[in-house]
Amino acid sequence: MTQEYYNRGLEKAKEKDYAGAISDFTQELQLNPYFAEAYLQRGLAYYDSGNILHAVSDYTEALKLDSQNIQVYYSRALARMVLKNIPSAMDDVERAIRIDYSYAAAHNLRGTLLRKSGDIHNAIFSFKKAAELYLQQKDGENCRLCMEKIKQLQPKPQSVASSKLTSPKPTLKPLGIVSEGDYFKQLIEKAENGDIREALESLGWAMEVDSQDGKAYCCRGVIRCKQGQFTDAISDFNQALRFNFHDAIVYRNRGKARLQMGDNQGAIADFNLALELEPKNAMMYVARGNAHRSTGNYLKATQDYTKALEFNPDDAQAYYNRGLANTHIEEMQSAIDDYQKAASIFCEQEDWKNYQQVLDNLKKITVPSKDLTKPKSALQRQKLLRLVGGYWEIAERLIEDAKYQYPGMSEDWYMEKVINDIERDRNN
Structure with missing residues (x-):
């Protein structure tokens, strides 16, 4: 099957000859009435020409033939939103997300629909997810646009007087690390594995997406640990916990930073908390x-x-x-x-x-070290080694202790001193 009319319709659509494209797609469908992609493309041409109802009709036909086509659900959701049929549009976009949770455009559209419905809290959540996915896909422009939408929707700071007159805004639900595909989990792992430069580049965007995202602070803390900035790292981990990111990775890395700072007991306390979460x-x-x-x-x-x-x-x-x-x-x-x-x-x-x-x-x-071969009496050396079970490190440590307590004596003297001490302790 050559699909001549279909291919010609695609070319005309690119040239914005929507009437010609619709005509070609129609002829293709007369020859091949089970061609789902032709319905989709004709629907897109109808949409671009302003004939929204015909577009919805074609998308519906396409879905009858291919019920898992995510682009069709997204396109029909967009068309239904234009027709102000928000509930049906939301149903379509939810279906698209169920098919592919990583489809950034669907999360973006979901945010728009929620905003139109007045659900600002969940709209921000959807825009955040879209921005996160765009960031993962290195689509900087769409990520930036989502960030702008978030900024527009976030509540403005209020004075103490006015804040008493309004009920507090709900706290945003944190995007917890729930799967291997989670972008922030990958970003933190990159930082932990030493890929600092790429983690920093991505983190700049992430901090702008939401300045109160605990995962972003955790990630920056990991990077600062890698850079030896342990005090700043601990501050970031504290911020992550304040913003309700209570993940084992926070306690583990804060423990490492505290260990580097000499706070051994504090480090142990953090590792205990981490092990409660990941035993x-x-x-x-x-x-x-x-x-x-x-x-x-x-x-x-x-x-x-x-x-x-x-x-x-x-x-x-x-x-x-x-x-x-x-x-x-x-x-x-x-x-x-x-x-x-x-x-x-x-x-x-x-x-x-x-x-x-x-x-x-x-x-x-x-x-044996060079120091232990210096004494003139080989018999002394052999006797000491026999007393410590032949382990040179123990012998060296005992001799170093003797040198610390009685500085300035000869090697033979220290050897004899250690031998006498061991024999005395064993006889007691």
């Missing part, structure tokens, strides 16, 4: 484990790292951090096992920087 988040357990390790509570740190590994058994960072904590509580064989597991995973991931860091820590446990 199976392995990354959160690692973060809380790091906070516990910073306070010197190595036992709780190892417990958190172990919990993280229950949910993500291939987390090399959790193994490495647990190795560090085990070293401090002198569980040296466990530390060695953790370091070796972390090294193996980092090697498989070709993460050579972390791989080398793990190997360096492993050597501290299993290889």
